[in-house]
Amino acid sequence: MPPARVAHPGLKSPEYYVPGLAADDVARRYGISPADIAKLGSAENPHGASPKARAAIGDALERLHLYPSWTAEPLREKIAEVYGYEPSQVVCGAGETEIISLVIRAFCPPGGRIQMPGPCFPIYHLFAETEGRVPVLVFEATDRPSMALDVDAYLAAVDDDTRIVFVTNPHSPSGTWLSESDVRRIIEAAPRALVVLDEAYVHYSATPGYIHLAREYDNAVVLRTFSKAYGLAGLRVGFGVASRPIIDALLAVKPTWNMGGLQIAGGIAALDDDDHVARTVATIAESRHHVARRFGELDRFRMVPHSRSNFFLVEIVDPDTDSNAVFNGLLERGVIVKDGAVSWRGLEDRFLRCDVNLPEKMDHLVDALRDLD
Numbered sequence: 001m002p003p004a005r006v007a008h009p010g011l012k013s014p015e016y017y018v019p020g021l022a023a024d025d026v027a028r029r030y031g032i033s034p035a036d037i038a039k040l041g042s043a044e045n046p047h048g049a050s051p052k053a054r055a056a057i058g059d060a061l062e063r064l065h066l067y068p069s070w071t072a073e074p075l076r077e078k079i080a081e082v083y084g085y086e087p088s089q090v091v092c093g094a095g096e097t098e099i100i101s102l103v104i105r106a107f108c109p110p111g112g113r114i115q116m117p118g119p120c121f122p123i124y125h126l127f128a129e130t131e132g133r134v135p136v137l138v139f140e141a142t143d144r145p146s147m148a149l150d151v152d153a154y155l156a157a158v159d160d161d162t163r164i165v166f167v168t169n170p171h172s173p174s175g176t177w178l179s180e181s182d183v184r185r186i187i188e189a190a191p192r193a194l195v196v197l198d199e200a201y202v203h204y205s206a207t208p209g210y211i212h213l214a215r216e217y218d219n220a221v222v223l224r225t226f227s228k229a230y231g232l233a234g235l236r237v238g239f240g241v242a243s244r245p246i247i248d249a250l251l252a253v254k255p256t257w258n259m260g261g262l263q264i265a266g267g268i269a270a271l272d273d274d275d276h277v278a279r280t281v282a283t284i285a286e287s288r289h290h291v292a293r294r295f296g297e298l299d300r301f302r303m304v305p306h307s308r309s310n311f312f313l314v315e316i317v318d319p320d321t322d323s324n325a326v327f328n329g330l331l332e333r334g335v336i337v338k339d340g341a342v343s344w345r346g347l348e349d350r351f352l353r354c355d356v357n358l359p360e361k362m363d364h365l366v367d368a369l370r371d372l373d
């Protein structure tokens with residue numbers, strides 16, 4: 001067989017994203033009923049999809065034969081109205097994931113440096129590498145990591161060749177939160193770069209977030225998703241807001257009809273579904289509190305504190321086991337989490353990431369960890 005002809009070395013042996021396992025697969029593998037699985041590896045919404053979005057998607061089926069607006073204009077207009085922007089300052093994508101790929105292509109030339117926290121959402125470095133850009137992961141400058149972003153170390157790492165700087169707030173995988181003044185310091189320290197503020201999990205922070213910063217700074221883009229608090233991970237809708245020149249460049253690299261009519265209709269309706277978001281946020285806050293209390297029962301595992309998101313890190317305190325053994329032991333007990341060593345560059349084998357879900361799912365997790373004791 002002749003060698004595959006790929007455009008650049010980053011595509012010769014590409015690395016792919018490792019998603020959380022599917023409940024049906026685990027149920028089948030271990031002979032467990034799907035209803036008895038605690039699916040805590042994908043940060044999905046325990047209350048399902050926004051009912052308003054589901055109804056609007058049903059109505060939109062009548063228009064499936066029509067091409068959608070290539071800019072998803074009705075959704076852009078709705079987002080602009082809700083967040084105080086002009087429609088021309090909004091780009092919509094098939095989840096934030098698509099917009100992250102557009103940002104990398106549009107704002108970093110091949111070989112350019114893209115800065116991100118270590119560990120971080122893997123899509124940042126996976127896309128960077130497959131597009132022939134250079135990811136620079138910046139870790140905490142301490143031997144005893146707290147898993148929060150070390151802002152001083154992060155600022156010090158920015159140089160004249162840095163083209164994009166990612167900031168995730170709340171952060172993933174730790175769920176830790178940055179103050180507005182720290183986010184401003186990062187944006188101001190990188191005037192020659194584009195700072196991408198990823199607010200995928202912002203609803204769980206009990207704050208409105210910092211989406212207004214894209215109005216103030218012409219080197220910032222703020223990204224949000226409908227996959228989490230609106231429960232629309234399967235629909236694939238996300239958006240970015242920024243100054244018009246940034247959005248114009250993103251539109252130019254965007255696959256023309258990247259958003260279908262169902263995505264547009266669902267996104268618009270979800271933005272009016274305050275009840276669903278409020279119910280979801282309340283459940284997560286209550287459950288996070290519940291699971292924190294229950295972790296007090298465990299000796300070999302510690303819940304890393306200060307998550308403001310719908311997941312948290314579990315540190316494996318017992319030196320005689322590791323994340324892979326615990327991950328597999330949990331799977332056998334019907335609990336799906338994420339193995340730090342597999343899912344995050346730089347997290348290694350002392351950590352797992354677990355979602356916050358309904359209180360009974362949290363009990364399932366803690367009981368299974370105790371059973372491993």
Ligand SMILES: Cc1ncc(COP(=O)(O)O)c(C=O)c1O
Nearest residue numbers: 095096097121172200225227238
């Ligand atoms: C930090 C972060 N950003 C963005 C996303 C992407 O979300 P989506 O592509 O579903 O909008 C995720 C998904 O898990 C995430 O963890």
